[in-house]
Amino acid sequence: MNVSAEGLRVLVTGAATGIGRVTAGLFLEHGARVHICDVDEQALADCARALPAVTQSIADVSKLADVERLFADVRRELGGLDVLVNNAGIAGPTGKVEDIAPEDWTRTIDVDLNGMFYCTRLAMPLIKTAGGGSVVNLSSSAGRLSHPLRSPYAAAKWAVVGFTKSLAAEAGADGVRVNCIQPGFVAGERMDKVIAAKAEARGVSFEVQRDQFLQTVSLRSFVSAEEVANVALFLASDAGKHISGQAIPVCGDIQYLV
Numbered sequence: 001m002n003v004s005a006e007g008l009r010v011l012v013t014g015a016a017t018g019i020g021r022v023t024a025g026l027f028l029e030h031g032a033r034v035h036i037c038d039v040d041e042q043a044l045a046d047c048a049r050a051l052p053a054v055t056q057s058i059a060d061v062s063k064l065a066d067v068e069r070l071f072a073d074v075r076r077e078l079g080g081l082d083v084l085v086n087n088a089g090i091a092g093p094t095g096k097v098e099d100i101a102p103e104d105w106t107r108t109i110d111v112d113l114n115g116m117f118y119c120t121r122l123a124m125p126l127i128k129t130a131g132g133g134s135v136v137n138l139s140s141s142a143g144r145l146s147h148p149l150r151s152p153y154a155a156a157k158w159a160v161v162g163f164t165k166s167l168a169a170e171a172g173a174d175g176v177r178v179n180c181i182q183p184g185f186v187a188g189e190r191m192d193k194v195i196a197a198k199a200e201a202r203g204v205s206f207e208v209q210r211d212q213f214l215q216t217v218s219l220r221s222f223v224s225a226e227e228v229a230n231v232a233l234f235l236a237s238d239a240g241k242h243i244s245g246q247a248i249p250v251c252g253d254i255q256y257l258v
């Protein structure tokens with residue numbers, strides 16, 4: 001099976017930590033040239049030490065000016081683009097909808113949805129100029145299931161699926177494949193923060209909330225960032241050349257969200 005990324009020019013957003021950083025490293029390992037962005041300057045510095053071959057930009061994808069600068073960097077560093085991995089995102093607030101501050105709702109939509117649009121609208125001409133390529137968007141299990149107390153995040157991640165499917169139909173004739181990945185509970189610091197916030201909102205302990213999450217998963221386990229990154233690489237490689245318009249869960253079969 002050919003999952004080589006040899007010669008591909010790849011941008012991964014929100015990639016200084018977590019799934020993004022693992023994805024950047026995996027593409028690099030398989031022969032790609034990789035550029036990343038993130039809002040966290042210290043995390044980018046740490047990433048530069050771990051992945052010195054990866055070029056980078058400080059950018060908040062929810063800000064148009066930052067995205068314009070990011071793509072100027074991409075054109076300068078990579079000379080074009082074959083693959084965009086829209087990974088940047090935030091967890092957003094946890095609480096009943098009547099208790100969510102409008103500014104928290106807006107910030108979640110701005111980063112998780114609008115930022116994806118801002119990056120894709122600038123990436124698409126570059127990918128088409130390259131003769132086609134791949135866009136991989138990060139949705140979530142919250143983009144296919146109800147997610148009580150997390151309505152801003154769920155709204156954004158459901159929207160990512162519609163964005164993905166519409167783009168796949170729109171750009172397919174130009175040789176651009178567009179898919180999204182729907183990770184479940186990904187082990188790591190971000191997941192721990194989500195569990196802690198949900199536990200506080202529901203008045204239970206961290207351990208009880210974590211166990212309740214696991215009880216909703218058929219395989220009774222969290223997934224790893226590496227497993228999500230593997231799917232992104234597959235979709236961008238020749239192995240995935242006839243896969244487009246799909247929302248692919250990587251979740252251990254989550255039945256419902258609590």
